[in-house]
Amino acid sequence: MKVLTLLEAVTDGLRTEMAADQSVVVFGQDVGVEGGVFRATAGLQRDFGESRCFDTPLQESGIVGAAIGMAVAGLKPVVEIQFTGFALSAFNQIANHAARIRNRTRGALTAPLVVRTPYGGGIRAPEHHSESTEALFGSVPGLKVVVPSTPHDAKGLLIAAIRDPDPVIFLEPARAYRAVRQQVPEESFAIQIGKAKVEAEGSELTLVSYGAQMIEARQARARLAAQGRSVELIDLRTIYPFDAETIIRSVRKTGRLLVVHEGPQSFGVASELIATVLDKAFESLLAPPCRLTGPDIIFPLPRAERFYLISADAIIAEAGKVLAYEP
Amino acid sequence: MLSILDVSGTVRTPPEGFPLLSDEQALTSYRTMILARAADEWALSLNRQGRMPTYALNEGQEANSVGALMALRSDDWFVPAFRELGGLLMRGVTLAQYYCYWYGNEEGSRLPPDKFHMMPIAVPVGSQMVHAVGLAWAERYKGKDRVAVTFMGEGATSEGDFHEACNLAGVWKAGVIFYAQNNHWAISLPWEKQSASRTLAEKAFAYGFEGVRVDGNDIFAVYAAVKVAAERARSGGGPTLIEGLTYRLGAHTTSDDPTRYRKDEEVKRWRERDPIIRLERYLLGREILTAEDMRAIREESLAWARRSFEEVEQLDDPSFEDTYRYLYSDVPSILGEQMERRKA
Numbered sequence: 001m002k003v004l005t006l007l008e009a010v011t012d013g014l015r016t017e018m019a020a021d022q023s024v025v026v027f028g029q030d031v032g033v034e035g036g037v038f039r040a041t042a043g044l045q046r047d048f049g050e051s052r053c054f055d056t057p058l059q060e061s062g063i064v065g066a067a068i069g070m071a072v073a074g075l076k077p078v079v080e081i082q083f084t085g086f087a088l089s090a091f092n093q094i095a096n097h098a099a100r101i102r103n104r105t106r107g108a109l110t111a112p113l114v115v116r117t118p119y120g121g122g123i124r125a126p127e128h129h130s131e132s133t134e135a136l137f138g139s140v141p142g143l144k145v146v147v148p149s150t151p152h153d154a155k156g157l158l159i160a161a162i163r164d165p166d167p168v169i170f171l172e173p174a175r176a177y178r179a180v181r182q183q184v185p186e187e188s189f190a191i192q193i194g195k196a197k198v199e200a201e202g203s204e205l206t207l208v209s210y211g212a213q214m215i216e217a218r219q220a221r222a223r224l225a226a227q228g229r230s231v232e233l234i235d236l237r238t239i240y241p242f243d244a245e246t247i248i249r250s251v252r253k254t255g256r257l258l259v260v261h262e263g264p265q266s267f268g269v270a271s272e273l274i275a276t277v278l279d280k281a282f283e284s285l286l287a288p289p290c291r292l293t294g295p296d297i298i299f300p301l302p303r304a305e306r307f308y309l310i311s312a313d314a315i316i317a318e319a320g321k322v323l324a325y326e327p
Numbered sequence: 328m329l330s331i332l333d334v335s336g337t338v339r340t341p342p343e344g345f346p347l348l349s350d351e352q353a354l355t356s357y358r359t360m361i362l363a364r365a366a367d368e369w370a371l372s373l374n375r376q377g378r379m380p381t382y383a384l385n386e387g388q389e390a391n392s393v394g395a396l397m398a399l400r401s402d403d404w405f406v407p408a409f410r411e412l413g414g415l416l417m418r419g420v421t422l423a424q425y426y427c428y429w430y431g432n433e434e435g436s437r438l439p440p441d442k443f444h445m446m447p448i449a450v451p452v453g454s455q456m457v458h459a460v461g462l463a464w465a466e467r468y469k470g471k472d473r474v475a476v477t478f479m480g481e482g483a484t485s486e487g488d489f490h491e492a493c494n495l496a497g498v499w500k501a502g503v504i505f506y507a508q509n510n511h512w513a514i515s516l517p518w519e520k521q522s523a524s525r526t527l528a529e530k531a532f533a534y535g536f537e538g539v540r541v542d543g544n545d546i547f548a549v550y551a552a553v554k555v556a557a558e559r560a561r562s563g564g565g566p567t568l569i570e571g572l573t574y575r576l577g578a579h580t581t582s583d584d585p586t587r588y589r590k591d592e593e594v595k596r597w598r599e600r601d602p603i604i605r606l607e608r609y610l611l612g613r614e615i616l617t618a619e620d621m622r623a624i625r626e627e628s629l630a631w632a633r634r635s636f637e638e639v640e641q642l643d644d645p646s647f648e649d650t651y652r653y654l655y656s657d658v659p660s661i662l663g664e665q666m667e668r669r670k671a
Contacts, residue, residue, distance in 0.1 A: 025468070051468060057498055062457050062491030069461020069475075072440065073404075075468065077461075092488075096451050097458070103653040105447050106437040110656075142654050165656040194659060241659030276661075 004184045007177040009151035010040045010116070013158035014078065016188045018048050021076060024162060026053040028063055028080035037082050038118060038177055060089035064115060068097050071111040076162055084119040084171065085128030098167040099142030114161045118174035119147075120212050120262050122309050124302040125174075131299055132211075132263035137169045138240040139267075144168045144193055145239035149214035151182040153237060156191030164193060171239075173212035180215070196243035198250065202232035205323055206250040208273060209260040210236040213310060217260055220315035229323060239269055247273060248280045255286035256322050260315055262308075265293040287325035292318045328540045328572060331547035334600055336608020338547060345551035350615050352397055356546050357606050357616070358624060360389040363413040364603060365628035366422050366635075367577070370429065373636060374581040382429045387544070387576030389413040390602035391508050394549030395476055395569075399557055404466070404475035405445035406459040408452070410508065410575075411478050418445055422635040430639050433653075444473070453479060453486030456505060460495050463502040463560070474502040474560040476553070481521055482513025484530065493568065497534035502560035504553060505531075505568045508543060510575040515588040531568035543571025544602040574600070 004012060018024045026041055032055040035042030044053040056063050060081055067077035081087040087094070098111045121130035137145045144166050148154040154172070161168040196208075200221060209217040214235055221231045232250050236242060251257050257277055259270035270291035277289050292310060300308055331341045341347060348356065367386050373379035392414025396405065405418055415425055420443065428435025428448060436447035446462075449455035459477035466473040483489055484507055496503045507527050511518045524530055531538025537559070541548040549571060556567035574597035578585050585594075610616045616624075651658055651666045658666070 057494055059491040059494060061488055062460070062495045065454070065457030065488065065491070066461035066464060066495060069406075069458035069463075070465040070468075071461075072446065072458070073462050073465035073469070075465045092451060092454055093457070096454060097449075101447075102655070104433060104436050106433055106649075107653050108437045108439045109446070144655075241655075241661050244661055 001183040001185055003181050004151045005178045005181055006148065006151045006154045006173070007038060007040055009154040009184050010158060010172060011042055011044070012184065013155040014041065014044060015047070016155070017159055017162045018044065018052060020188060023074060024052075024076045024078060025070065026078045026080070027056050029056060029058055029082055031055060031080050036080060038174070040116070040172070041080065060086050061093050064090040064093040064098065067113045068093060068101065068111045071113040072101065072109050076112060078114040078116060078162055081115060081117040083129045084117045084133045085131050087115065087117050087133065090115070094137070094143070094167070094169070095140045099140050102166070103142060110165060111167050112165050114168045114170050116170045116172060118177070119171045120173050120175055121299050121305055122175040122212065124305070127301065130305065132261070132294060134171055134239045135263050135268045138269065142167070143240065145171065146193055147171045147173065147211045147237065147239060149173060149176060149211055149235050149237070150180060151184050153191055153197070153235070155184050156189050157193065157237065159188060160190040160193050163190060168193070171211065175212040176215060191237075194238045194241045194243055196237055196246040197235045198232060198246065199235050200231070200233045202230040202254065204230045204254055205256040205258060205319055206232050206234060206247065206254045207258050207260065207315070207319065208234045208236055208247060210239070211262065213260055213262050216310060216312040216315055219312035220319060223312065223316055224319060231319065236269070242273065244276045244280065248277060251277050251281045252284040255284050256325070257289040258292060258315075258319055258322050259290070260292045260310060262294045262310065264296045265291065266296050268293055286327060287322050290318060290322050328542055329548045329552055330542040330545055331551060332545045332605055332609055334605050336605050336612050338609065341547070341551055344555060346554050348397070348547055348550050350613065352550070353546070353606065353610065354615055356393050356397055357610060359393050359413050359416050360546075360603050360606070361624050362416060362422065362628045362631065363389045363393070365625065366412060366425070366632045369629065369632035369636065370426070371577070371581060378640070379429065379581070380431050381580050381582050383409050383580045384575070384577040385410050385412045387597065387601060388508055388510055388573045390546040390549055391506065391543045391571040391573055392478060393417055394546045395504070395506055395553040398550045398553035399474070399476060402444050403473050403557070404459060404462040406455050406462065406475060406477035407446065407448055408455060408478045408480060408483065409448045409450060410480065414478070418443055422632060423638045426636050426639045427642065432642065432645055434642070434645065453483035453488045455479075456483070456492035457488055457495065459503050460492050460499065460501045464499055467502060472561050474504065474557055476504040476506055478506045478508060480513060481507060481509040481511070481518055481527055482516065483507075484527055485521055493531070493534040493566070496566040497536050500563065500565035502563070503566040504556045504560060505566060506553070507568065507570045508573055509570050510573050512575055512579070512585070512589065514579045514583060517589075527570040528568060536566045536568065538568040538570070540570040540572060543573030544600050544605070546602060546606055576601070
């Protein structure tokens with residue numbers, strides 16, 4: 001075991017799979033010599049050579065499109081898009097080709113690539129650097145969308161994503177990159193995509209979140225526990241295909257649900273999870289399932305980003321309402 | 328413009344280093360072009376009978392993809408757009424499989440890579456070119472000398488992905504051949520309004536690689552240009568952009584009526600430059616085929632087209648499960664549940 005930040009765990013995951021599998025290649029803007037704008041690929045070019053980790057021209061669509069060709073030819077490309085806002089330049093390649101090539105060819109051709117991109121706000125960044133686009137990618141049939149919230153999961157999920165036979169959008173919570181340190185196994189390990197994690201058990205309320213928002217969700221749970229309230233905290237980890245089973249099992253136990261995420265409210269992940277719970281666990285509900293999400297606004301520039309972000313206080317207040325609800 | 332076989336069917340000595348088609352290759356090209364032409368004719372007729380959905384026609388452009396695929400190895404990657412029927416036939420795709428795709432069944436794109444080394448038909452215009460760059464890069468990475476050819480229309484060169492593909496291929500010196508079929512019309516938009524470039528080929532120079540304009544209705548010129556480009560790509564000399572000057576004699580698709588936007592005289596002028604007519608003159612002149620042989624080949628081809636479509640009409644439609652099962656390596660449980668619910 002060694003203590004790593006989430007960012008270091010991403011590097012460790014890449015390094016582990018590159019060492020294990022010659023077909024893994026890592027490329028994107030500034031990922032080679034510089035090691036990425038956040039340093040997620042630091043040292044990989046030095047250690048694996050320029051043929052395994054290299055810089056590309058500034059062209060997101062070209063990067064993902066080339067990765068599709070490489071994946072069809074049997075490689076396992078892992079590309080970095082510097083910020084999720086710029087991934088939209090590659091959306092045509094992601095949604096119209098990467099996600100569809102298997103279905104289009106009845107499984108004859110596949111594109112097992114990984115698109116890594118930092119996402120989310122709270123990093124005092126310029127426009128287009130703070131968005132949460134998980135629902136956008138999650139609504140494209142053919143994609144898998146994964147969001148780690150801890151260093152341990154970042155390594156295990158990234159290794160799973162690279163080994164996955166389908167295209168995976170790997171969203172890395174930029175605000176959590178250096179905020180969390182954790183013991184991470186030095187050896188290779190994979191965490192199954194599509195499985196949420198019950199991070200802490202509880203009996204009165206199911207609190208579901210993912211990504212950087214897990215930081216505040218954990219704080220909220222701890223403070224609620226200090227007040228004598230028992231909250232079950234679930235880290236969703238995979239946006240699609242999401243783990244309905246784990247959430248339903250939890251809601252059947254607690255009868256109350258609060259979903260918290262940074263992405264905008266309308267047509268968001270919380271809406272989907274709540275609809276699923278209403279469908280599958282309606283009789284178990286003791287209160288209306290609730291969501292606390294980013295508003296349907298454009299993510300503000302740094303001077304106003306505090307109006308967007310969701311604090312532990314806000315989660316506690318919302319959780320209090322759900323807990324207090326009497327039918 | 329590289330031109331070898333003129334309208335009269337006479338072959339001029341090509342510039343040094345540009346090879347000529349052998350008699351056998353010329354004959355194979357002819358048979359393939361005739362089959363493609365017959366397939367189009369029959370598809371158009373089927374569409375008018377209400378038996379075939381929207382279909383993109385290849386008429387007049389057959390020499391481009393047939394000549395290009397003739398110049399490549401069968402394990403070089405082929406990344407088509409959607410007007411390369413001749414190329415698909417050269418690659419071993421059966422007419423029945425091609426019809427199956429246009430008939431509306433994904434089975435038509437089931438193309439195992441070890442057998443076909445090709446991508447399926449790409450619909451979003453221009454988006455396929457960059458796949459060829461990645462395929463070529465991957466082959467070099469694996470230590471193979473396979474190259475990749477990708478096709479596009481002149482309209483696709485206005486798309487951002489044309490720039491991204493050319494730029495990336497130039498920087499990577501990728502073993503790619505970009506073959507632009509300049510058929511003069513992107514649905515209703517003429518070439519003059521598509522680009523202010525004098526030629527399409529000259530765009531290559533800005534990306535740091537060779538560009539060449541060929542008579543795309545001249546199977547000899549297409550073959551020679553692609554052969555030279557493929558050797559360059561294979562030996563690490565980087566990409567080539569080939570502009571095949573050609574003409575879409577028919578409609579964009581069966582849903583289009585070209586009389587709304589272009590003049591009959593223009594079409595008539597280009598009919599005289601039909602790639603098949605000049606190849607027939609050449610084959611007759613060299614006594615490779617007689618007029619009688621040609622009539623027989625045309626009849627056989629039309630009969631083959633009819634049989635191929637009958638075969639497709641006999642096929643089962645995709646099953647209900649097929650519409651779910653190929654999205655992922657395994658059907659995720661939330662999707663499996665949707666499937667069960669819809670089935671019930």
